Amino acid sequence: MKPMLSLFLFFAIITSTQLKAGIVLQYSGGYTSYTNDYDELNFSRMLNAFYLGASLGRKTRFMIGPSYTMWNQAHTNSAGNDSEMSMTEFGATALIYLSKAKTWKVTATYCMSVNGERKVGATEEILKGSAMRFGFGYHAPITDTFALGINLAYQITSLTSSITNNNETEIDETYTQMLPMLELAWRY
Numbered sequence: 001m002k003p004m005l006s007l008f009l010f011f012a013i014i015t016s017t018q019l020k021a022g023i024v025l026q027y028s029g030g031y032t033s034y035t036n037d038y039d040e041l042n043f044s045r046m047l048n049a050f051y052l053g054a055s056l057g058r059k060t061r062f063m064i065g066p067s068y069t070m071w072n073q074a075h076t077n078s079a080g081n082d083s084e085m086s087m088t089e090f091g092a093t094a095l096i097y098l099s100k101a102k103t104w105k106v107t108a109t110y111c112m113s114v115n116g117e118r119k120v121g122a123t124e125e126i127l128k129g130s131a132m133r134f135g136f137g138y139h140a141p142i143t144d145t146f147a148l149g150i151n152l153a154y155q156i157t158s159l160t161s162s163i164t165n166n167n168e169t170e171i172d173e174t175y176t177q178m179l180p181m182l183e184l185a186w187r188y
Helices: 002-016
Strands: 022-036 041-055 062-076 082-097 104-120 123-141 146-164 167-187
Touching: 022 146, 041 082, 041 167, 062 104, 082 123, 104 146, 123 167
Parallel strands: none
Antiparallel strands: 022 041, 022 167, 041 062, 062 082, 082 104, 104 123, 123 146, 146 167
């Protein structure tokens, strides 16, 4: 979290100078769940994302900056096997407000660093890879600096490495998710 704080302070200093940069600090969160009693399937997924974006000029609608995402999922299949997965993703996000009022927006995120753990039964493994996320949303202004919003995001996480018992193996696995999210945004 220290890199995020350092970047926020850097962007805050830029804002106070003559450059008059615009800054947005945003939290996004979403949860999905699926249960099928007939097949005894249970599935749940939670995603939390933080984004700090900056632009040169307060009226600029294009912002770019670092993002940090955490997501986890739990799954029980019809055979009764449990699997759990917990991932963290760090990367960069570009946000474009489509209207002058800064309400409608699109986002694109590339996470070059994805790390996490997966547990299937008694087997635990460490996973590494990369991810991309695309979103379309709306920010309703509550005050001059605070907005409440919704976002529909599509995420693709590609896993390339698995470490089990200190043995690293190359893998080629993809997880995709479409997730509605609520957002809180502070804009300066």
